[in-house]
């Protein structure tokens with residue numbers, strides 16, 4: 219096993235190099251190895267200064283997230299940081315890469331910090347539902363003041379090394395080799411030429427208690443009634459850093475950390491982090507290598523096509539946009555240009571970057587322009603016959619080995635693949651709108667899709683900074699299938715006695731950014747109406763069907779774009795008002811079916827939605843449409859606004875308890891068996907005392 223900490227001593231300087239790929243996470247072996255090496259160096263008479271450095275792509279990017287929720291292993295990170303802080307010999311940290319979380323806390327314990335140009339530094343713990351638990355809430359405010367320290371810890375966002383120098387928690391930036399620079403400085407310290415404390419004087423921000431407490435009060439006001447506890451506890455710890463002696467402050471921070479790390483929200487946020495990375499692991503690809511892709515064709519320059527083209531340009535690809543005629547093509551290119559302008563105005567893209575990207579896009583009306591493309595993404599309207607026609611042409615004009623992808627959101631990928639004449643080169647790439655912003659891609663693997671085509675789709679997603687999730691072919695893949703279950707459950711409640719406004723409020727209270735009916739109004743009711751009409755011929759007449767949505771569409775209430783849907787919209791506002799006309803429509807539908815409305819509580823709404831989503835997820839898993847429960851969670855969190863601090867429907871079902879939810883499903887099935895019947899998987903897990911998370915094979 220390679221040494222996780224290597225030691226070298228020369229000219230009175232001992233350098234300890236951390237080496238725990240991929241990100242030098244401060245797991246127990248690394249903590250133990252570093253504490254041992256530091257103790258030895260401190261006792262070594264030939265060592266008069268110590269440099270801490272890291273091998274690989276980054277200085278420690280944090281504590282090891284996979285250790286949380288397990289029994290803590292000695293030495294704990296705070297103990298290691300304390301050893302660094304109290305070391306009797308000067309310690310300099312040589313920083314590079316992503317110095318995050320516990321990695322930054324380790325660096326803060328050193329006497330000096332040098333960073334390589336391009337280094338990012340931050341304390342993202344709040345995004346995991348916890349707080350910096352290894353001295354960060356105590357040492358950082360002392361170094362830079364309470365206000366900037368709170369800004370970093372409450373946002374969880376990183377800053378560049380140069381900004382860290384301005385703030386005062388990095389001492390110098392070098393564009394050379396940071397380890398050599400640190401060793402050179404350490405040699406001067408070892409030779410008595412430099413005194414670290416004098417070279418890097420530390421202001422005492424605690425001297426100005428008023429400013430400190432004002433920052434605490436302002437932060438408390440700023441977070442208001444934060445949904446999660448971590449922000450408030452961070453502020454408490456920063457206040458404690460002023461009011462308590464250091465040791466007590468560190469103990470206070472540790473207690474707060476231990477409170478938070480055990481909460482369901484923190485567990486869910488860790489689950490979300492690890493699940494997004496697990497989704498990229500596809501054991502059934504048998505190690506297939508991704509094909510080389512540098513030029514990509516996009517067929518269709520509408521909202522989706524132009525968004526996809528924008529995202530491809532941002533990832534450095536050369537793009538050819540195809541539209542049916544010059545007018546449509548110039549409109550498509552104009553959409554791409556507008557997307558880039560918006561990115562520049564938001565500071566996400568520089569002017570130079572915009573010009574460079576624009577030089578990589580070309581437009582054409584003839585598909586022959588795609589003859590040299592490595593991959594083509596079709597993004598035309600959801601018309602099966604049109605898509606099949608396009609794939610037949612693509613199969614003819616592109617060279618063998620060019621991957622052909624369809625952006626369909628629910629149509630049959632196998633039928634589209636067969637139309638191309640080479641189904642093994644075809645895959646679904648279901649982007650989410652706006653494609654230049656949304657991180658999720660459902661990679662829909664057809665019956666004939668070659669493994670290296672799937673591998674290429676995942677490589678494309680990663681290069682675009684997106685998260686890909688593998689899905690099998692079915693109506694709606696993973697996300698839209700679960701969304702349909704969500705809406706079916708709430709439509710039943712609508713007919714039984716709830717109002718769309720009660721349902722929206724209950725689901726926002728539960729954690730969704732918007733309720734299902736507000737979302738429908740935003741997306742347009744006609745899209746799901748078209749789907750219902752498409753499926754009408756094959757619909758099972760014995761299954762309960764709620765026609766309220768059809769009634770609204772027939773009344774021209776198509777949503778925001780029509781000025782009215784479930785809500786009414788005034789001209790200048792996208793905020794919907796409740797509309798008695800809609801309630802009247804619903805009453806009429808109930809009467810037509812002889813339904814006597816009943817009281818529906820928020821709790822019932824929330825429980826039914828979770829049960830419906832998790833049950834559809836279980837069915838999706840049984841059918842092999844999704845590889846693991848956490849893939850279902852990733853799709854719903856990234857694509858459909860499922861609250862991240864609940865971790866997705868499968869994680870939330872685990873947290874709620876499978877037996878209770880399964881019993882609710884059984885109760886509901888007495889009203890409507892086909893929809894509510896619990897999937898067999900529930901009983902298989904319950905009888906073995908297992909949870910959905912036990913199926914999340916690594």
Ligand code: T1G
Pocket residue numbers: 240241243279280281282283284295316318319320321323342343346348349350351352354492495496
């Ligand atoms: N612990 C364990 N594994 C980690 C990890 C971590 N902190 N960070 C990354 N990995 C794994 C990741 O799962 C993946 O594994 C591989 O490294 C590459 O990651 C006490 C309590 C550093 C910016 O929150 O933000 O310190 O899938 O795919 O896109 O106060 O990873 O290859 O097997 O994301 O280049 C605080 C989390 C922890 C940083 C790199 N730190 N990591 O991004 O690669 S809590 C964080 C990141 C803490 C202390 C507190 C990113 C990255 P695999 P990747 P990337």
